[in-house]
Amino acid sequence: MTKFPHPPHSLGQLPRRKLAVSATLLAFLSGCAVTPQPDAHVTAPVPPQYADWFDGGQPRPLEWMHKNTVEKAHQLLEEGHSQEAIAELETLMQKGLPKGYYEMAKIFDQGKGVPADPERAARLYAEAIKTPSYILGNASLKLAELYREGRGVERNDVLAYYLLQQATDEEVGPRADAALAELLAEGGQGVNADPELAASLYQRAAEADNEDALVALAKAHGPGGWMKEDPALTQQYAQRYAKRLEQRADGGDVNAMTKLASLYGEDGLLGDQPQRRMQWLTRAADAGESGALSQTGRTLLEGNDPQRGLSMLEQAAEAGDVSAMEALGKALLEGGNGVAHRPDQAQHWLSAAIAQGSVNAKVTLGQALLTGEGLPAHPQRGIELLEQAAGQADGLALALLGAYYLDDEAHASQPLMARDYLERGHELGHPYATQQLGQMYLEGRGVAPDGSRAEQLLSEAAEQGQTAALRLLGEGYLAGEVLPYHPSKAEELLTRAAEAGDASARTALGAGYLDGTLKQRRPSRGVALLEEAAQEGDAYAMVVLGRAYRKGEGVPRDLQKARQWLTRARNAGHPSAEEALAQLRYDQGEAGNIEALVQAAEDGHPGSMATLGEAFLNGRGVQQNLRQARIWLTRAADEGHAGAAADLGRMYLDGHGVPRDPAKGAHYLQRAVGAGHAGARADLGELLLTGRGLPADPERGLRLLEQAAANGNGGARLTLAEVLLEGKHVDQDTQRGLELLRQAADSGDDYAAQLLGATYLEGKGVSPDPQQAETWLSRASEAGNLSARTLLGTALLRGDGGMPTDVERGRRLLEQAAEQGHAGAQATLGRELLRGETLDMDRRQGADYLLAAARQGHETARLALAKAYLTANGLENANREQALLWLDEVMEGDGEMAAQTLHDLLSDEDAMDALRTASAQR
The missing domain is CATH 1.25.40.10 (Tetratricopeptide repeat domain)
Structure with a gap:
């Protein structure tokens, strides 16, 4: 006969009694099984294989059969004779007495004189409750605890519920009430929560001073508890x-x-x-x-x-x-705080703990051996220990292994292996693993960059207390690359991380306040944060301060302070400090202390050699000396400096200070590309397209330009756009070319906007579109691009490319460009004023504009003036070179005299006609 217990209702107000007694008695008398009663608390009935645990038979008074044996077993246990006690209890088990099974189960459950064996204990408790007896309730409670904890058996909250219900029916008392309340307070797998009933059960158990109930009620009424918050009740319980x-x-x-x-x-x-x-x-x-x-x-x-x-x-x-x-x-192992560092003893005790199965000790010792912190490094043994701990589902071990395989300083990194460890650590809920996994998605290491995934993981890690995750999120929002640019979020997150003690967050926050990448520039606050981080040993904070004082960004320029901070950064081992010091020496050279830079170069520092070579190349801080530039750049390039190799390549390509040698130039550019120089990649790509200096390889040239453009090289992007638009050396791809120009123009490149405007104006690979042409040329012109202003002004003046004429605006744009020295604008205005068609004729002003353009070497203006001179002197068929020679002599003379000479020349009608004719040939 099977009895299905009913849920107790309002137990706090009812006297203790067995539930469903009458139904059970009737079933017993009639010889029929009880019909299972619906129970709203669980989603499934008692599984059939466990039905005999809940038989409703009458318990038999069997205590007289085992009382003496049980007492003897207890005494033997107290005396330490566990095997003899077990033998005594086995005699009761052989007779099928529930008390024998129950007492034996407690021995293996609690490990009394024997190793704990919860699986065996569960089997024995189950045998104890198959036969109705006065220990049915206690055995049910004990078995319920095992199923609730998943100890020795697979966790089963539904079965635990029925067992606890049986224990309360059997009037076990407060312990059963508290255990059932704990399950119903928040529910379980297949068990619905019933906070009201749980509260009643807990209160009834608390009336009997049950400790579990008292502490549960204290917590339940506390902050975040499942009952109404009540500090007074919490304190009382x-x-x-x-x-x-x-x-x-x-x-x-x-x-x-x-x-x-x-x-x-x-x-x-x-x-x-x-x-x-x-x-x-x-x-x-x-x-x-x-x-x-x-x-x-x-x-x-x-x-x-x-x-x-x-x-x-x-x-x-x-x-x-x-x-x-x-x-x-x-x-x-760690030492400090009054404890001496004793590595041998540390290893002894950690090894002893490992021998006892300690996972924590495996992680501690494994980490020390892996990193060499506190013990001599033994990476292989460290990895073995961490692997063992990881195999036992230790999240920290997985996180440390992930960090090891991401590190590329001491060994080649293995991001894919790192990702596997970190994914497993994240699944176990370890915040350091979650943080590192988020960082991988933020930086695109071993995975494609994924802002959404990075944000989710780093936010989760931050909520679990990882301050570095706050910093990484803040830096990500500030960079605006993988995550959206959000300076206010960045400031909030970096501030939280800095207040939590993250020195690197202080550095990022300080740098943001100093350079204005955050919403507001706060130089004094920025310097204070950077100095705090530097005092805590953050070497990058020292570099940022050194650069700020070197450039005078956010602080008064002070090369002496810059040297102090950068020297500290170098002594602290920051890899970029030496390069920054070399740049400082360069600046000191500009300030008259070139000896500092020379000294660094002579000491063999490649960066200083390259910087000194650039100084001689450009005449910055020293008198220009192309021979010295070549010497120092060559030395730097031979040391592997990519920038020096790129500069040398351009020198040989252009014949600047060296004999022109395209092949040698290409050779140096290839070396620079091999060292990762983006600008050299663009230059070499262009060479390979044209075959200048080396065999043409348009396919590779295009690939190099694509790579350089993808890495943010603006020149490469524009070159790529032009060749794709024109179809020179590569298959024409107008849409791709326009797309590249738009990307560059949208990012603020006015030359790209000019090219876009010219493309639509002239119909290069596209249908002429005067509206698009005006839009892009106007944008470039407003950004200060004089060539775009000249092109737009000319088009508005003449109606080029189908653009509606606007003579007044066109003239205004050309005059603005001409006043700022643009030779093309000067030549165009000069021609139009001399022709007198779109603009009123003004010979004198027209001649002045042409002369100004010719002085800047504008070829059309020079040829027009030379043609007028030949015509005025009856030498229309004379050598044009002689006329240009005359023009150069005139322009090299006194400015006013040159202008007067040209004005006199243009008083000759034949010369004027020749000039107008030549000017029209634009």
Whole structure:
């Protein structure tokens, strides 16, 4: 016969009684099984294989058959004779007596004199409840606890619910009430929550001073609890719980002492009371219990008596306490806080803990051996230990292995392997693994950059307390590459990380305030944050400060302070400090201290050699000396400096200071490209398209230009756009060319906007579109591009490309460009004023504009003036070179005399006609 228990209702108001007694009795008398009753708390009935656990038969009074045997077994256990006690209980089991199974189950459940074996205990508890007896309720409770915890059996909340229900039916008392309440408070797998009923059960158990109920109610009424928050009730229940513990502690119960200590801890129910916490920990430790010794030792170690704490940990460790071995090994490994660094003893205790199965010790020792921090490095052994811990689902071990395989300083990084470890660590919920995985997606290491995934992972890690994740998110929002640019979010996140003690976040925040990449520029705050980070040892903060003082960005320029900060950064080992110092020496050279730069170059620093070579090349800080430029750039290039090789390549291509040698130029550009120089990649790509200096290879040339453009090289993007639009050396791809120009123009490149406008104006590969032409040329002109202003002005003046004429605006644009020295605008105005068609004729002003253009070498203006001179002198068929020679002599003379000479020339009608004719040939 099967009995299905009913849910208790309003238990707080009802006297304790068995539920469904009448139904069970009727079924017993009639010989029929009870019909299962619906239960709203669970989603499934009792599985058929467990039905005999819930038979409703009448218990038989069997105590007389086993009382003496059980008492004897208890006595044997107390005396340490566990095997003899087991033998006694086996006699009861052989008779099928539930009490025998129950007592035997408790031995293996609690590990009394034998290794704990919860699986065996579960089987024995199950046998105990198959036959109705007075221990049915207690055995049901014990078995329910195993199923609830998944200890020795697969977790099964539904089965646990039915067992707990049976225990309450059997009037086990407060323990069963509290256990059932715990399950119903928030529900479980297949068990629906019933907070109201859970509260009633807890309250009834609390009336009997059940400790589990008292502490559960204290927490339930506290912040974040599942009942209405009530500080007074929390305090009341916590005090009652403490009183119960004190009664047990006064009787020598060490476990009660340690629980009391926890009550007075930082997160304890009775608030942080260090003295009272230490009082109870000390009492527990004085009782000689190894767990208490370990806990007290750890507390003292972290507090103001590390030596006493160390002594307690040693006692506990020698007594076999694994947690004490772990803590002792870690303390001796790290040293500090009054504890001497003793690596040999640290390794001894950590190894002892590992021998006892400690995963934490494997992680601590594995990390030390992997990094060489605290112990001589032994990466292979370190990885072995961390792999073992990872195999036991330790999140930190997985995170550390992920970090190791991402590190490319001591060995070649393996991002794919790192990702696997970090994914597993993230699935286990370890925040450091989650943070690193988010960083991989943010930086695109081993995975495609994914802003959404990076944001999700880093936010999750930040919520779990990883301040570095806050910083990475802030830096990501500030960079605006993988994550959207969001300076206010960046500032908030970096501030939180900095306030949490992240020095790198202080550096990023300080740099943002200093250079204005955050919403507002706050130089003084930026300097203060950078100095704080630098004082904490952040070498990059020192570099940022050094650069700021060198450039005078956000602070007054001070090369002396710049040198101090950059020297500190170099001494701290920051890789970019030496290059920054070389740049500083360059600046000092500009300020008259070129010796500093020369000294650095002569000391063999490639960056300084390259910088000195560039100084001689451009005449910055020193007199231009192309021979010295070639010498220093060659030395730097031979040391592998990519920028120097790129500069040399351009020198040989252009014949600038060296004999023109395209092949040699191409050779140096190839070396620069091999070293990763983006600008050289663009130059070499262009050479390969044309075959200048080396065999043409349009396919590779196009690929190099694409790579350089993808890496942000504006020149490469424009060159690529032009060749694709014109179809020179490569297949024409007008749409791709226009797309590249639009990208560049939208990012603020006025020359790209000019090219776009010219393309639509002239119909290069596209149908002429005067509206698009005007839009793009206007944008470039407004950005200060004089060529675009000249082109737009000319088109408006003449109606080129189908653009509606606007003579007034066209003239205004040309005059603006001409006044700023644009030779093309000057030549165009000169021609139009001389022709007198679109503009009123003005010979004198027209001649002035032509002369100004010719002085700048404008070829059309020069030829027009030369043609007029030949005609005025009856030499229309004479050598044009002679006329140009005359023009050069005139322009090289006195400015006013040259202008007058040209005005006199143009008084000749034939010369004027010739000039107009030549000017029309634009």
